[in-house]
Amino acid sequence: MSQPLDTLAPTFLAYLRAEQGNQDIDYTIPLTPLRGGFETQIYHFQLSGTHGAWAGPLILRLYPPRYGTRNAVWESTVQNTLAAAGYRVPKVHLVCTEMAVLGGAFFVMDFLSGAPLIAAPPTSVPMLLGQSHAELHQIDPQPLIAALAEQHIDDRNYRLQSRFDELIRKAPQHPRLRPAIDWLLRNRPPEPAQLAICHGDFHPLNLLIENGMVSGVLDWPGFVISDPAMDVATTLVLATIPIKHIAPQLGIEFPPAAVEPFVRSYFEAYQAVRPLDKTHLEYYQVFRVVKALIEGAEGQTIWQHPAIVADLVAYVHHVTAIRLALSANE
Incomplete structure (x- = not known):
């Protein structure tokens, strides 16, 4: 995807020296790969010979060539x-x-x-998740819309319609999911007048905590400006369905009996900050579940786990009464 580290590190340092017109810049912490970037390569480093924010610990986020320049501009904005x-x-x-x-x-x-938030005491995880999520949805989206327009990013890229366009485009490739996809298209609710900045992947592995508080929210490529219920629904799917089955791999306990208290605590924390219209919550959960089934069919291993697939299929049936003829191998 990119240069080996032994050539990347000096090339990057030479670029920074030229960019800042300062040949005294050097590494105090060398460029060090970090785990966590699925689409990108992420490196930690620190510099000497500079000042201000550049003197503190920093992250390099490097995109694969196939992404072009859009994602770097998009996420940084x-x-x-x-x-x-x-x-x-x-x-x-x-x-x-x-x-x-x-x-x-x-x-x-x-x-x-x-x-990662997932490492916090179990009772703290849903409370911090809900509070931080609601605080995001409280932010006025207009400055972000204006900033993206300044970067010549068309608003179709971050409206929910783009997600439906993708669903329609992929539908012919997934005939076994077609009944659920058709249900989603047929029952799509109108968006509310007041839209929110939505993360699109807001779960405990994308939040950092320090001293009992959220210190950072990471990974913004999936952001949209949409109904906050859509974002909440995505979080409910991601933070409950797969976690029951992969909790041992993460070194945590999350038995099925923990799901209901988790969701209740999340909602209490969220609604202590702002109200939430839950009218279309189940619809958007089905939307994310169907997306997960598509992602599994396209090779994402988390959504190929047999027990997770069974839970996804069961949720579709619970809400829509549709029985998908699907297994983990399809």
Whole structure:
């Protein structure tokens, strides 16, 4: 996807020296790969010979060439607008869209300390998740819309319609899911007048905690401006259905009996910050479940786990009465 680390590190350092006109810049912490980037390569580093934010711990996020420049511009704009609004996201200090420099577009952002929220005491996880989620949905989306327009990013890219367009495009490839896809298209609810900034992948592995508080929210490529119920529904699917089955791999306990208290605590924390119209919540949960089944069919291993597939199929039936003829191997 990109250069080996032994060539990437000096190439990146030379770029920073040239960009800042300072040949004294050097690594105090060398470029170190971090786990966690599914679409990107992520590296931690720190510099000497510089000042301000550049003197602290930093992250390099490097995109594969097939992404072009859009995602780097997109995510950095989202993060900086939210950071300016006081939300806990890494501020971006440099964006490079010259693909030849490192083999793909990239940006440099603050390193946020903390541990994944999933490592917090079990009773704290849903409360912190719900509170932080509601705080996001409280932020006025207009400054972000304006910032994206300044970057010449068409609003069709971050409206919910783009997700439905993708669903329609993929439907012919997944005939066994067609009854559920048709149900979604037939029953699509109208969006409310008041839309919110939605993360699109808001779950305990994408939040960091430090000293009992959320210190950062990561990974923004799936953001949309839409009905907050859609974002909440996505979180409910991600934070309950797969977690029951992969909890041992994460070193945590989350038996089926823990799901209901988790959801109740999440809602209590969320609604202590802002109200939530739950009218279309089940619809959007089905939307995310069908998306998960498509992702599993396309190779995402988390959604190929037999017990997880069974739960996804069961949820579709629970809400729609549709019985999908589907197994983990299809």
